[in-house]
Amino acid sequence: MCKQLNISRAGYYKWIHRDKPANEVENEQLVLWIKEYHEKFKHTLGYRRMRNYINRDKNKHYSKRRIQRIMRVLGVKSVIRKKRKPYRHSTPQTTAENVLHREFEATKPNEKWGTDVTEFKVPMSNKKVYLSAILDFYDKSVVSYVLSNRNDNKLVFDTYDLALTHNPKGTPLFHSDRGFQYTSKVFQKKLKEQGMTQSMSRVGCCIDNGPTEGFWGIIKAEMYYVSEFCNENELRHAIEEYIDYYNNYRYQERFNNLAPIEVRKAAFNSKQPLQYPIPDNKRIQAYKAELEKKKQRQSA
Numbered sequence: 100m101c102k103q104l105n106i107s108r109a110g111y112y113k114w115i116h117r118d119k120p121a122n123e124v125e126n127e128q129l130v131l132w133i134k135e136y137h138e139k140f141k142h143t144l145g146y147r148r149m150r151n152y153i154n155r156d157k158n159k160h161y162s163k164r165r166i167q168r169i170m171r172v173l174g175v176k177s178v179i180r181k182k183r184k185p186y187r188h189s190t191p192q193t194t195a196e197n198v199l200h201r202e203f204e205a206t207k208p209n210e211k212w213g214t215d216v217t218e219f220k221v222p223m224s225n226k227k228v229y230l231s232a233i234l235d236f237y238d239k240s241v242v243s244y245v246l247s248n249r250n251d252n253k254l255v256f257d258t259y260d261l262a263l264t265h266n267p268k269g270t271p272l273f274h275s276d277r278g279f280q281y282t283s284k285v286f287q288k289k290l291k292e293q294g295m296t297q298s299m300s301r302v303g304c305c306i307d308n309g310p311t312e313g314f315w316g317i318i319k320a321e322m323y324y325v326s327e328f329c330n331e332n333e334l335r336h337a338i339e340e341y342i343d344y345y346n347n348y349r350y351q352e353r354f355n356n357l358a359p360i361e362v363r364k365a366a367f368n369s370k371q372p373l374q375y376p377i378p379d380n381k382r383i384q385a386y387k388a389e390l391e392k393k394k395q396r397q398s399a
Contacts, residue, residue, distance in 0.1 A: 141325045142177065148177075153166070178321075197301055205235070207237055213310050214273070215232070219338070221328070226331055232258065272295070275298075277302065306383075346360045354375055
């Protein structure tokens with residue numbers, strides 16, 4: 100081997116028995132931690148979240164680039180989300196205006212809620228499990244959720260009632276798509292009685308409900324697509340287990356490496372909740388610029 104690499108045997112043995120630099124020893128420890136977390140979280144961590152977990156759990160201050168370099172050498176990377184299939188939207192009978200206007204940033208809990216329903220196919224059967232959830236845009240926590248085999252009014256109404264059970268005085272701006280459950284007069288009456296303002300996404304504009312759609316992408320990429328289920332009970336248990344993990348243990352860099360429930364509890368215990376600005380998004384900025392131009396044309 101030494102002959103092929105054109106190095107001396109003495110030099111090779113000297114290198115083997117050398118004192119390792121502190122940086123190299125630290126990198127070797129990082130390799131072990133990265134492999135551990137990669138397996139623990141089912142290959143769903145990119146270098147940013149990998150850095151967050153290692154820094155918080157091990158009380159370190161590693162940079163993202165250092166973690167990225169080591170992960171690249173190891174061939175470790177996160178799973179890639181599958182492309183969404185095109186979906187044809189139905190035309191609802193009763194709708195509400197898009198009051199939210201992609202202003203996803205909230206200043207306190209229970210100021211803005213977003214909701215939607217998504218489906219999970221049960222393997223080896225024709226069954227589906229529908230997940231209805233309500234998210235708080237301030238801390239991105241799942242305020243309430245319900246699982247059902249039917250995508251009907253009861254599923255959405257139960258999710259809403261459960262959210263009010265946990266937040267009886269909540270009167271947030273309530274945003275959704277134009278699904279038949281949200282356009283029903285019964286549901287709109289529920290919102291009005293609670294003193295909530297209803298807001299709906301425009302047709303074909305899923306980004307209008309960005310945080311909720313983003314949560315569907317996260318739970319499917321980090322749990323559903325990377326796991327195997329033998330039956331419906333296993334799938335239901337995995338969904339419930341993941342939502343508990345997401346709320347309580349999935350640290351987010353935007354929240355200074357805190358989990359959503361930690362942010363929520365801190366806000367409720369403070370007279371002036373901390374503000375967590377949303378990073379700039381070109382599509383949202385372009386939308387707001389066009390919206391401002393439209394307002395100026397109307398006022399002219």
